[in-house]
Amino acid sequence: MGKRANPMAVKAALTYDINEAAAALGKSPATIRSWIKDGLPVMSSRKPTLISGEAIRTYLRAKYKAAKRPLGPDEFFCSGCGGARLPVGMAATVWPMQNRTVLLKGACTRCGCTCTRMISKSRLGEFAQRFRLSNKADSEP
Numbered sequence: 001m002g003k004r005a006n007p008m009a010v011k012a013a014l015t016y017d018i019n020e021a022a023a024a025l026g027k028s029p030a031t032i033r034s035w036i037k038d039g040l041p042v043m044s045s046r047k048p049t050l051i052s053g054e055a056i057r058t059y060l061r062a063k064y065k066a067a068k069r070p071l072g073p074d075e076f077f078c079s080g081c082g083g084a085r086l087p088v089g090m091a092a093t094v095w096p097m098q099n100r101t102v103l104l105k106g107a108c109t110r111c112g113c114t115c116t117r118m119i120s121k122s123r124l125g126e127f128a129q130r131f132r133l134s135n136k137a138d139s140e141p
């Protein structure tokens, strides 16, 4: 892995296009594009691609945390007890995010907090084979 970008190098309240984000973080535009493919949410599918500083921070923090110990295919990340955990009952709610990303939310088997995993929408079918997924709207009263 190359040198890590500092999430604090971008301002949470600003939006960045790919070149601006690359310059702020000391990365190449190709790296920013690979992050977008990997799940960094962008603000609109239209050009120019804009990314909020807040999204970049969240993405980088999650990415670097996950890199300490990569998530297994069945694992979510729990920020409550700080690690890779299985969701209770292998059940998760699907929260649509911007663009091609969804957030899966389950309950941590260790501490009961919400554990999450952000995946690309295209992987939902694959995850539906391992998890009992329900849509956010279906689980609301």
Ligand SMILES: [Zn+2]
Pocket: 078, 079, 080, 081, 082, 085, 108, 109, 110, 111, 112, 113, 115
């Ligand atoms: Zn936990």
